[in-house]
Amino acid sequence: MKIRILVTGGTFDKEYDELSGALFFKDTHVQEMLRLGRARLDLAVETVMMIDSLEMDDERRAAIVARCRDAAERGIVGTHGTDTMVDTARVLAAAELQDKTIVLTGAMVPYAFGSSDGLFNLGSALSFVQVLPPGVYVAMNGRHFPWDRVRKNRETGVFELLER
Amino acid sequence: MKIRILVTGGTFDKEYDELSGALFFKDTHVQEMLRLGRARLDLAVETVMMIDSLEMDDERRAAIVARCRDAAERGIVGTHGTDTMVDTARVLAAAELQDKTIVLTGAMVPYAFGSSDGLFNLGSALSFVQVLPPGVYVAMNGRHFPWDRVRKNRETGVFELLER
């Protein structure tokens, strides 16, 4: 199965600017993470944007939808900031990309920090995308959630299943 | 879904003994890795043994089979050295534990090293075990393989799908 990784930034890819002392985005770490994970998948990695998910807006979400629609791959993993990941999942679901399995994932701590959950989440999302039926999902905390049954608990930082 | 992690050692859990300069086993790093991955799964972690997989033998495999059979959980992830992982998968398959999904995983580089694939593989195995149908699998390199269609290429360190 061919998989496309669409990079959008988020905590995943934040770095520390040692001159300003601020966090910023440069290049994605996804390629390095795939090397570390010794991933042997048929993968294409594409950087769509590099933003904090608080800056995510309708126009940018439309760009992500367009990239998912145009992608030749049936499996798509999107890296995304956690704060608005569920909102983007909803927009992707509304786009009705019938035959695609789309899994959004992210990180609570930047990969560039030693203590990041990014590598765990990337391994998790790449696995779920290979076996879940078409649809839009969020993969965090080792779990997968259908797009319409998940929320991020802002107080704990944990993604929770919504009861129907 | 409840999941049991059965720890058997392997490269995953090797540490560096700073007095002797040799690699050795102490405690498993699985709990620490789950914390890092912020895993929010219904998990039980059990150390069955702590050995290099070159020491794996019939008796030890029987112990692993017994632990899988006795486990209340339907999903089981086993950490295992990569050299003989496929052999243990075969023994588990022969045990015909009908309703269980068993996923073996490991690492090419110890978790205690900065450059380990362990966290990626653990995230991957824990994801596959939740969605794959009952059976015995190997999860490495971001992929999953049925127990009878995989081999480790000793020259490249990569797990490969066997054509039927």
Place this chain on the structure above:
Amino acid sequence: MKIRILVTGGTFDKEYDELSGALFFKDTHVQEMLRLGRARLDLAVETVMMIDSLEMDDERRAAIVARCRDAAERGIVGTHGTDTMVDTARVLAAAELQDKTIVLTGAMVPYAFGSSDGLFNLGSALSFVQVLPPGVYVAMNGRHFPWDRVRKNRETGVFELLER
């Protein structure tokens, strides 16, 4: 020789708050760094404050001077943000603590990041303090500078020797 480490915060000790996505201060990492470095020195570690060095002001500098004056140890290492480290060194020199060797050090990247210079700088500062004559120094980039012959180059992040 007894040495006192006075912790004041700075980039050294910044951490990533995974709920807010901002950098903040919690506890110092100095004790953990000393363990990692297997330091076997006669050391006392004291947290004087936990601030970004941009918040350093006269009152806080007076507190640091007071702690240096009151300390029983002849050797003092102060951790400090790099932006105003030279200013604090000047205030310490003006205090004329005749018989003490005081070495300020810091980091360009937080210790909690994998890529920090903190451990290198701490090893360096603790070494210089044992062998330099009484006076006030800055130890960065593997070098030591008398307090009145150093400036931080804001564009490169490098500490430079001023020609007299």
Place this chain on the structure above:
Amino acid sequence: MKIRILVTGGTFDKEYDELSGALFFKDTHVQEMLRLGRARLDLAVETVMMIDSLEMDDERRAAIVARCRDAAERGIVGTHGTDTMVDTARVLAAAELQDKTIVLTGAMVPYAFGSSDGLFNLGSALSFVQVLPPGVYVAMNGRHFPWDRVRKNRETGVFELLER
């Protein structure tokens, strides 16, 4: 002050061979460590050999002495396995390189492991070499020892000062 770093291997530079599962030597990590430490010293780095210090013998020590004698630099830092570091220091002292300050250092845990003391020790050794008078020293555990007043305690892994 110009400094030459003579690399001889030792735990410092051990790596994990993911195919054989054994520790081995490839290239030195010293250049990477200097980058991490943002060292701004006038440095030459030279790999003299890449061996476990248990393999150190008279011939190899003669090669190290020759490199120290021939070096244009007055300050020399040698990386060395800890088990026989003191023996090499004795041979260097016997060579009577009058005007040189030679500091041997090493690590208890390989730099390639996350938990290494290597960066701390390198920062320490590079600092001591700039300020100590000519002679041969060992720098470990944040301390410096004259070559004839130090032993490695094999049970604790700690370098200790010998009373005269």
